[in-house]
Amino acid sequence: MRAIVNISLPIQLNSVVEKEVRTGRYTSKSEFFRSLLRLWLEGRLSGELEKSREELKAGKGNLLKSLSALR
Numbered sequence: 001m002r003a004i005v006n007i008s009l010p011i012q013l014n015s016v017v018e019k020e021v022r023t024g025r026y027t028s029k030s031e032f033f034r035s036l037l038r039l040w041l042e043g044r045l046s047g048e049l050e051k052s053r054e055e056l057k058a059g060k061g062n063l064l065k066s067l068s069a070l071r
Contacts (some may be wrong), residue, residue, distance in 0.1 A: 007033075012067040 009017070017032050026032040039045040055061040 016067060 017029050020026055020032055021029060026035065036045070039048070052061065
């Protein structure tokens with residue numbers, strides 16, 4: 001059984017999600033968010049964020065100033 005959940009996203013974030021779906025990595029926006037939730041539930045999301053923070057501190061990453069920089 002499934003529950004329907006509606007969310008509202010800023011246009012820029014919606015564009016990021018749509019771009020990910022277009023790449024074929026996700027079959028739908030719903031699958032994108034299910035994947036994100038699974039990562040969070042597994043504790044991997046916070047681990048990946050911490051890893052990214054450490055890389056930034058070590059000078060190994062680029063700090064994006066806007067979502068448009070992802071393109």
